[in-house]
Amino acid sequence: MAQEKMNADKMWLTMGPQHPFSHGLWTLRAQVDGEIVTDAEPEVGYLHRGWEKECEQRDYQKIIPMADRLCYSASMTWSHLFCKVAEEALDIEVPERAQYLRVVADEICRIQSHLMWLAAVGTDAGNLTIFLWALREREFMLDLNVRLCGQRLTTNYPRIGGVRNDMPYYFERDCLRGIERFEKALWDIVNLTDDSSIFVGRVKGIGYISREECANLGITGPAMRGCGVDYDVRRDDPYDAYGDMDFYVPVYKDGDAYARFRVRIEEMFQSCSIIKQAMKKLESIPKTAPYRLKVPKAIPEGTHMARIEDPRGESVMYLISDGTDRPYRLKVRSPVFVNVSASKRMVQGVRLADIPTVMAMIDMCLGETDR
Amino acid sequence: MSGLREWIVNRATDLADGGSVCLNGHEYSDIVGMSPYDVYNLPYDIGVKVWESLGGLIAWLINLFVPNNAVSFALISDTATNAMAIVLMVVVIFAIGFVTNLTMIWQERKFLGRQMDRRGTMIGPLGYLQCLGDGLKTFMKENVAPRAIDKKIYWWGVVLVIGTSVLLACMIPLSPRWFIVDYNTGLLLIFAFFALAPFLIMCAGWAQNNKYSLIGGLRAAELMISYEVPMLILFAGTVYMTGSFNIGDIITWQEEHIWLIVPQIVGFFVCLVCAIAESERVPFDLSEAEAELVEGWQTEYAGMKWGLIMLGDYFRGFVACALVNIMFLGGWSMPIINEFDWYYQYFPELFFVLKTCFVFIFFITARGALPRVRTDQIVNVGWKVLMPLAVINLVITILIKWIWDYGGVF
Known part of the structure; x- marks a missing residue:
């Protein structure tokens, strides 16, 4: 870059690591020709803290709270994923009650993560009302987290072989009330965004990726479903109790930022429906049923992989165990780390003002990206 | 001493006669016979009255020590009153604009707060004093220029x-x-x-x-x-x-x-x-x-x-x-x-x-x-x-x- 001759027509704009649009510490170097972005280059790694290496020094049980810290708004799915890979290594099946509890917890997590994203979209589009309304609704979801696990963000709820605790008293009532309230409240926010021609005009037709590019870049999650790829780990490779759940996977073929926006909004409604179904199922399981298995501390030698539908995409953990109570290697595939590589392609040709809205649809979370 | 008192009494009589007329804009009321305006101008009138009290007070105080001095008469002369009235008029107009402005900032914060389902500013009566606090805080900041x-x-x-x-x-x-x-x-x-x-x-x-x-x-x-x-x-x-x-x-x-x-x-x-x-x-x-x-x-x-x-x-x-x-x-x-x-x-x-x-x-x-x-x-x-x-x-x-x-x- 230093050797390149200065181009007077185009200038490089370093957006980040401290910039209002980069939700977290990362840099997007954008080359702009006036207002039009001609090239871009994401730079991540500011938050690297050696997560994978640190895991090699810890017992399997002690990795669960660390997995929470991978992403502040998707902590449940990450600790769930770690428990899942350990269970696969141990070759155990978690009790039915724990499976449904995990589904409920995961979907609450998905809703609050998507609400965090919606709030970020609000500020990126320049409207603080969306931000505050979304965060208000998110508080109710976090309250449900508190009821279930005692924590708002870093929940530390799943355990290898089950979950930490059963539902507290009246959780079922609170959860259903909260979800019903949320379904109404979400329509308010949808009216503020989807019904606003200015908002739709801001996100429609920008940040386009084709289906093929999406596959080549390895994009997963809502960003992929917005490009017309009909794939969801929860449905196509069901884990825990997702196989029993009746839900549809929203898919849009447009491939622009608006499609990704719609996918996430509809996913929230689907999550509500999943929570309701799981709650109904939990009623039929006796309260005395086990919710956790006793598992050995050490995991037998071998390589194991597990994947899960994170709110941001498909997250994968790859575990190499050497028979001790500590992993030999634990590799994390973060969906955002892969998705952000598409930013170069997505922002080419859009205007400078579109960069925040396009990037918001990736839903950056730097904790898991940099690990 | 007597000259000054006479002057003040005359001025008060003038004001009582003509100064209170302020109607539909196009009725000319001559306050002191020196207004630059064709029609009655309230800020100017306020300026005149403020200077009559303020300048008169200063003139009276000086006059206590040095009777019948020139400075006292200069302070209450028509020219000085006119000049100071114009200065004070500008201050009054700016002050009212400024207060209106603060009110609008407060109004925006309160209304926006309600729209966003929060309270808005809460400092002072109905949160009105928040802008003053913000102003003070911003004022304390270091004045950095690259x-x-x-x-x-x-x-x-x-x-x-x-x-x-x-x-x-x-x-x-x-x-x-x-x-x-x-x-x-x-x-x-x-x-x-x-x-x-x-x-x-x-x-x-x-x-x-x-x-x-x-x-x-x-x-x-x-x-x-x-x-x-x-x-x-x-x-x-x-x-x-x-x-x-x-x-x-x-x-x-x-x-x-x-x-x-x-x-x-x-x-x-x-x-x-x-x-x-x-x-x-x-x-x-x-x-x-x-x-x-x-x-x-x-x-x-x-x-x-x-x-x-x-x-x-x-x-x-x-x-x-x-x-x-x-x-x-x-x-x-x-x-x-x-x-x-x-x-x-x-x-x-x-x-x-x-x-x-x-x-x-x-x-x-x-x-x-x-x-x-x-x-x-x-x-x-x-x-x-x-x-x-x-x-x-x-x-x-x-x-x-x-x-x-x-x-x-x-």
Whole structure:
């Protein structure tokens, strides 16, 4: 870059690591020709803290709270994923009650993560009302987290072989009330965004990726479903109790930022429906049923992989165990780390003002990206 | 000693005779026989009265020690009273504009808070004192300026942006008796000064040696070409209808005939949009789009410079609302209650400010409900929607005026 001759027509704009649009510490170097972005280059790694290496020094049980810290708004799915890979290594099946509890917890997590994203979209589009309304609704979801696990963000709820605790008293009532309230409240926010021609005009037709590019870049999650790829780990490779759940996977073929926006909004409604179904199922399981298995501390030698539908995409953990109570290697595939590589392609040709809205649809979370 | 006392007694008699007359604007009341105004001017009157107390007190105090001295007589002479009254008048007009401005900031925060389901500011009575706290906090900040700037333009740019905003706010007459100069081209002048800011913003953005502020400054220019033209076409409609550039005449016409919002309802809404763009507020605050441009053209203005820029922004918001008020809502005129004597004796300024704040509610609602538009979208809207609507409004205005003049309908 230093050797390149200065181009007077185009200038490089370093957006980040401290910039209002980069939700977290990362840099997007954008080359702009006036207002039009001609090239871009994401730079991540500011938050690297050696997560994978640190895991090699810890017992399997002690990795669960660390997995929470991978992403502040998707902590449940990450600790769930770690428990899942350990269970696969141990070759155990978690009790039915724990499976449904995990589904409920995961979907609450998905809703609050998507609400965090919606709030970020609000500020990126320049409207603080969306931000505050979304965060208000998110508080109710976090309250449900508190009821279930005692924590708002870093929940530390799943355990290898089950979950930490059963539902507290009246959780079922609170959860259903909260979800019903949320379904109404979400329509308010949808009216503020989807019904606003200015908002739709801001996100429609920008940040386009084709289906093929999406596959080549390895994009997963809502960003992929917005490009017309009909794939969801929860449905196509069901884990825990997702196989029993009746839900549809929203898919849009447009491939622009608006499609990704719609996918996430509809996913929230689907999550509500999943929570309701799981709650109904939990009623039929006796309260005395086990919710956790006793598992050995050490995991037998071998390589194991597990994947899960994170709110941001498909997250994968790859575990190499050497028979001790500590992993030999634990590799994390973060969906955002892969998705952000598409930013170069997505922002080419859009205007400078579109960069925040396009990037918001990736839903950056730097904790898991940099690990 | 006796001469001074006699003079004060005479002055008091003068005031009791003629000073209390302040009616419908065009009745001349000679306060002390030296007013530069043809009509009664309330701020000037306040200035005179304040100086009579203040200057008289000082003169009396000096006179206690040095009887019959020249300084005391000079302090209460007509020339000194006139000069000091003009200075105090400016202070009064600015103070009222400033308080109005703080009220509008408070109003915005409270309204926006309610729209966003929160309380808004809570410091002081009803949260009114928050702006003072913010001002103090900003004032305490270190005054940082980057090294590699174009110093002259950096400083002059911000000074002129704030200065023109405050000047504009002071140029708005609040009533027939509350003005600085009774311009025959008042509206035109205000528009001219209003249109100056984007140029200054562009210069200030360029001078900061920062890519974000450069883009922000150029966006201000881009924004300007989209709203300025429809705004001026609307302005032409108003002037054509009322037959005057003078703000007082425009409002008197509306008082005698009809508020222009009725025949020009299209123009009113176009004008609202243009006024929001003119005062560079969300959703048209492209030049300080904080999502992508950090703080736009204000990025490198730290501390109180930034605070004053924000204050200037609200002054511009006040002026934009006042322009909508003057052009469409009849300014200080009120439908029924202006028949009473007491209305023009006590309330026209208050009602002008209240109506301006009412217009500001539209601004606040737009900010609460809409996301920021993109640069190409605002140019599109400006030329493809606002411009035709403004022309339609002008045509309607001409037709109505024609019927009015020749058809004998009204």
